[in-house]
Amino acid sequence: MKDQQDYIQDIAEIRSMMERSSKFLSLSGWAGIIAGMAALAGAGIAHFAMEFRPDEILYPYPDLTTLIWLSLGVLVVALVGAIFDSYRKAGKRDEKAWNPTSRKMLSSMSVPLFAGGFLIVILISRSLLGLIAPLTLLFYGLSLFNAGFYTVKEVRIMGLFQMLLGLLNLTYIEFGLLFWALGFGLVHILYGIFMHLRYER
Numbered sequence: 001m002k003d004q005q006d007y008i009q010d011i012a013e014i015r016s017m018m019e020r021s022s023k024f025l026s027l028s029g030w031a032g033i034i035a036g037m038a039a040l041a042g043a044g045i046a047h048f049a050m051e052f053r054p055d056e057i058l059y060p061y062p063d064l065t066t067l068i069w070l071s072l073g074v075l076v077v078a079l080v081g082a083i084f085d086s087y088r089k090a091g092k093r094d095e096k097a098w099n100p101t102s103r104k105m106l107s108s109m110s111v112p113l114f115a116g117g118f119l120i121v122i123l124i125s126r127s128l129l130g131l132i133a134p135l136t137l138l139f140y141g142l143s144l145f146n147a148g149f150y151t152v153k154e155v156r157i158m159g160l161f162q163m164l165l166g167l168l169n170l171t172y173i174e175f176g177l178l179f180w181a182l183g184f185g186l187v188h189i190l191y192g193i194f195m196h197l198r199y200e201r
Contacts, residue, residue, distance in 0.1 A: 027151055028085030029200055032192025035078035039184035042074035047177055055174040057130040064124065074184075089200075105150035112142035133176035137166030137183045152199070158191050 046052040052067060061067065083097075090097035116139025123131050141162030148156025162183050169179035 027155065027195065028082075028089045029192040029194070029196030031078075031082040031085040032188045032195060034081035034085075034192075036185045036188030036190075036192060038074045038077040038081075039188060040181055040186070042070055043177055043181035043185060045070060052177065054130040054133070054176050057128055057173055059129040060127045061129055068124075101150055105147050108146040108150065109143040112139045112146065115139065116143075130173045130176055131170075133180040134166045134169035134173070137162050137169060137179065139166075140183075141166060152195075154191065154195060158187060161187050 046067065050063060050066065050070070052061060054061075086102075087097045116135060119135060119139070120132055123129065123135070141159045141164075144159030144162060145156050146159075148159060165179050165183040165187070169176055172179070
């Protein structure tokens with residue numbers, strides 16, 4: 001009986017080792033929460049303080065420089081939170097956050113992210129600001145779906161939610177900032193809470 005229990009334990013350990021080598025498991029729930037809160041704060045500033053309320057595809061806006069700096073600020077806070085928490089979590093697991101699996105994950109994310117980024121620059125140059133929210137959600141969702149092949153399945157599910165919100169936003173352009181806040185804000189926070197409760201407690 002003891003030999004059988006040892007055999008089962010050995011199988012479980014081997015399976016765990018194989019999973020760690022093929023999946024990036026250092027994504028933190030707190031990183032999702034931080035990113036979501038930054039996105040909600042950015043959306044609130046854009047809507048209330050800057051009166052950025054795109055209700056049509058063609059939406060000339062006089063203060064694009066400030067809007068771009070605000071967007072970059074939200075992005076930096078989200079990235080710093082994700083990188084810091086990933087290294088912290090990897091350290092607790094006695095692993096390296098920057099490893100072949102994380103490099104594959106980032107590589108798979110980069111194609112839709114860069115394509116979407118270039119498209120957004122083109123849209124801004126043409127004052128097609130009403131398309132920014134839905135297309136950032138759509139391309140971000142695609143990048144998360146790709147990343148889901150190299151990390152936990154919840155990331156791929158979140159990607160599907162982001163894509164769905166982006167497609168819905170294309171139907172209701174006038175609610176672009178609301179959809180953006182839901183996708184980058186609320187979905188990230190809910191994802192972060194779920195990940196923390198399931199994997200980090």
